[in-house]
Amino acid sequence: MPSRPTVSELTYYPVKGCAGVSVRVAELTPAGLAYDRAFLVVGADGVFRSQRRDPRLALIRPEIGGDGARLTLRAPGFGALELAVDTTSARRDVLLFKTAYRGIDQGEAVAGWLTEVLGAPSRLVRVPPEHDRVTDGLTPGTSAYADSCALHVLSRSSLDLLHRQLAERGAAPLPMDRFRPNIVVDGWDEPHTEDRARRIAIGDTELGYAKLAVRCAVTTVEQSSGARTGPEPLRSLAGYRRTAEGVVFGAKFAVLRPGKLSVGDEVAVSTWGEPEG
Structure with a gap:
């Protein structure tokens, strides 16, 4: 040591x-740490997905680029998905350990990609700039x-x-x-x-x-x-x-x-x- x-x-x-x-x-x-847990995968009901029930999340490898403006997702056997990060669209409700927060939905393309990788309806949200969790x-x-x-x-x-x-x-x-x-x-x-x-x-x-x-x-x-x-x-x-x-x-x-x-x-x-x- x-x-x-x-x-x-x-x-x-x-x-x-x-x-x-x-x-x-x-x-x-x-x-x-910058960008840590800035994004959340949720089910159709807005409840967060976790390796507790969805261990295949571990296979998804994210990369942040453009000072946080771009996100790339990769998983074995699936093509890479790149998206421009949306920080301005309408907010939606999400649930994290039964506590309600808000998130910005990142669109249909990444939702479809995650649904295919995880084998269950999924969407991706980003933490909004006004997030004020204590x-x-x-x-x-x-x-x-x-x-x-x-x-x-x-x-x-x-x-x-x-x-x-x-x-x-x-x-x-x-x-x-x-x-x-x-x-x-x-x-x-x-x-x-x-x-x-x-x-x-x-x-x-x-x-x-x-x-x-x-x-x-x-x-x-x-x-x-x-x-x-x-x-x-x-x-x-x-x-x-x-x-x-x-x-x-x-x-x-x-x-x-x-x-x-x-x-x-x-x-x-x-x-x-x-x-x-």
């Missing part, structure tokens, strides 16, 4: 539930269509400990992408140090701890194939990471100061607290 804690991975997820985009440098906005936790903030808070932070040492737990059960190690973090920290020797960090400075930015990340069935989906793989890692995590809220792994943070951050930046914790749960 490096001699000091640093950022080892930065990933944003333009379309909620779809594949992530790994970058070396990112702009951090009040709502998280997220919960110890430090309130905002986010686009993320499950809750703007950023998910996970340390390499936490995953290393999980690998030891998996090995005891005869299970294979899992890649970091099973947990879909935005920021991976290397150099924290103690697993789950992210649970105790209350204020973190990275590059030009500052983050405030919100809450632990409760894990769900998405962690059982192999991100490269879109296939469910069985009870792991939830089975092993339940043995040592169960709280009153559920099985937890990683932590959620709000943005206190936007700016630029990069892979290799030092992760400096200015305030510590006791782990929740």
